[in-house]
Amino acid sequence: METKEHTSRNTHHGHAVKRFRHTLGKKQEALASEMGLSQALISTYEQRKVLSDDVIERFAKALNVAPELIKELEEDPVTFIIENNTFENGSVSNIAITNDNENFSNTYNPIEQILALSKEKTTLYERIVELEKEKNALLEKLLKEKE
DSSP: OHHHHHHHSOBOHHHHHHHHHHHHTOOHHHHHHHHTOOHHHHHHHHHOSOOOHHHHHHHHHHHTSOHHHHHHOBOOHHHHHHHTSOOOTTSSSSOOBOTTOOBOOOSOOHHHHHHHHHHHHHHHHHHHHHHHHHHHHHHHHHHHHHO
């Protein structure tokens, strides 16, 4: 049953690495120099759906996140579409044109709300990463106290 749940999950290791890199504000070149790789290789890894465990470990160490986060971060189709498209202000307005060639402005712009939700989601992921760091620090402290 666990295998069935795992196969139904929509994960993409490369996209997870890219999302964490974007969240941290790092460019591919900076990450590549930290890891001793080329920028082109980082780009190639970010396009792969499945990465080997040792590669995930290296990325996790460079991005200072738990490897499980990279392995288990699920794809969000809406976020993926928004991240890979560019919207300009007004690109959605003036959609409807009547027979008289009168333009109607769209006062309700759902794209802006979707982008706001995407930013909120990014903020939540950043908070998850912070909490994970705090948890790791606490666990390390507890281990040292036991010794």
